[in-house]
Amino acid sequence: MSDGTIETVDLTYWYSGNDWASLDDVSIKIRKGVKTVILGANGAGKSTLFYHFNGVFKPSAGSVSFNGEVISYRRKALRALRSKVSVVLQNPDDQIFGQTVEEDVAYGPTNLGLDDDEIESRVSRALRLVGLDDLRDRNTLKLSYGQRKRLALAGALAMEPEVLIMDEPTAGLDPQMALELMELAEQLHHSGTTVVISTHDVDLAYAWADEIHVLRRGELIYSGRSEEFYSDPIRVYTTGVMQPSMFLINKSLCDMRGQPEAPYPRTETQLISKMASGPKGRFLIMPVSDRLDKYMVDAAVDEVGGDLAIGLYGAVTRSMLFDSMLPVNYVFDGFESCMSECLMGRDSLLLCDADCVDLILAKMERLKDFGTVVEFKVLDDPHSGSA
Numbered sequence: 499m500s501d502g503t504i505e506t507v508d509l510t511y512w513y514s515g516n517d518w519a520s521l522d523d524v525s526i527k528i529r530k531g532v533k534t535v536i537l538g539a540n541g542a543g544k545s546t547l548f549y550h551f552n553g554v555f556k557p558s559a560g561s562v563s564f565n566g567e568v569i570s571y572r573r574k575a576l577r578a579l580r581s582k583v584s585v586v587l588q589n590p591d592d593q594i595f596g597q598t599v600e601e602d603v604a605y606g607p608t609n610l611g612l613d614d615d616e617i618e619s620r621v622s623r624a625l626r627l628v629g630l631d632d633l634r635d636r637n638t639l640k641l642s643y644g645q646r647k648r649l650a651l652a653g654a655l656a657m658e659p660e661v662l663i664m665d666e667p668t669a670g671l672d673p674q675m676a677l678e679l680m681e682l683a684e685q686l687h688h689s690g691t692t693v694v695i696s697t698h699d700v701d702l703a704y705a706w707a708d709e710i711h712v713l714r715r716g717e718l719i720y721s722g723r724s725e726e727f728y729s730d731p732i733r734v735y736t737t738g739v740m741q742p743s744m745f746l747i748n749k750s751l752c753d754m755r756g757q758p759e760a761p762y763p764r765t766e767t768q769l770i771s772k773m774a775s776g777p778k779g780r781f782l783i784m785p786v787s788d789r790l791d792k793y794m795v796d797a798a799v800d801e802v803g804g805d806l807a808i809g810l811y812g813a814v815t816r817s818m819l820f821d822s823m824l825p826v827n828y829v830f831d832g833f834e835s836c837m838s839e840c841l842m843g844r845d846s847l848l849l850c851d852a853d854c855v856d857l858i859l860a861k862m863e864r865l866k867d868f869g870t871v872v873e874f875k876v877l878d879d880p881h882s883g884s885a
């Protein structure tokens with residue numbers, strides 16, 4: 499058994515006509531269940547590498563394997579591979595074939611031979627997750643660039659792959675969709691999908707990745723945890739990227755206070771947790787079943803006996819906000835913002851998708867590394883169980 503979901507050994511690739519290798523002896527191991535970022539400047543070889551992960555490109559030399567077996571390039575084997583490894587390409591136009599949004603998302607599940615009900619349920623779910631459900635019948639030629647990016651992602655999600663690989667997923671998305679996409683990536687990871695992202699956005703990479711693999715002009719120059727890589731400013735500079743702002747802020751604050759840099763905060767909440775002293779607020783979590791309304795907030799206000807900050811987590815809960823007219827403080831990034839409020843002394847309520855409670859608890863558990871224990875409670879949705 500191999501713990502490497504995808505592994506390349508001495509992978510080398512020459513585009514025909516080039517007198518240089520776009521990938522040069524790259525040996526990389528993408529480990530199952532590890533949030534992975536492939537980092538590199540423009541032209542480093544990220545997209546070329548991804549084309550190898552689902553067998554679109556065949557190595558000029560070396561090999562690519564999936565779950566311990568070297569990839570076969572026969573048509574049937576490739577179809578089986580692509581049902582497990584979905585790559586969302588950098589340019590959505592390279593993978594949109596359907597005439598309408600719905601047809602395009604249904605294309606993959608139909609090829610898997612699934613029955614009509616299953617195809618319909620996967621298409622609806624995928625479109626809802628990327629916020630395109632109201633454009634089901636739209637001609638794909640009439641979508642904006644960001645909408646086409648979302649559509650390409652929906653097509654991959656509908657395959658329900660073991661490994662989801664996204665090439666520059668946030669480039670070209672509006673800030674809200676970029677945040678939603680990273681939230682979705684976190685949920686997919688939590689539910690067992692191995693998620694791999696390529697980017698040159700170091701802030702995104704730093705906040706999200708458990709492990710980074712860094713490419714420079716076709717060569718793999720680093721694999722491991724982020725901090726060791728970013729601690730060497732010359733290496734970061736010659737790779738064509740920057741040190742993440744959270745890494746630098748932590749360094750400056752720790753220098754100023756004479757504190758050790760470790761543990762390294764990756765998010766604003768972790769940083770506040772490390773730095774803040776003083777009384778903390780209570781953190782209330784309420785899974786949302788099928789509606790969002792003031793009775794839920796009233797239940798939380800009764801619990802703390804006064805004012806609280808309200809945030810949302812998850813696409814399903816967020817989709818109910820408009821009709822609910824709730825006075826929500828944090829529509830996006832609700833966990834981070836509500837927790838920051840708690841760390842600064844204010845009680846908070848996080849209304850979240852019903853299947854995200856475990857994930858929220860895991861995020862809270864990680865905060866303990868930064869010295870903070872916040873009192874929390876999971877409240878029942880007053881509507882749960884009601885018709």
Ligand SMILES: Nc1ncnc2c1ncn2[C@@H]1O[C@H](COP(=O)(O)OP(=O)(O)OP(=O)(O)O)[C@@H](O)[C@H]1O
Nearest residue numbers: 513516520538539540541542543544545546547588
């Ligand atoms: N179709 C092609 N034909 C010839 N050379 C190519 C082709 N596509 C990419 N290359 C070359 O291969 C190298 C790696 O390109 P690749 O697109 O994989 O980089 P990347 O890391 O994805 O960059 P970006 O951040 O700009 O997307 C570059 O030197 C590029 O010029």
Ligand SMILES: [Mg+2]
Nearest residue numbers: 544545588665
């Ligand atoms: Mg690329």
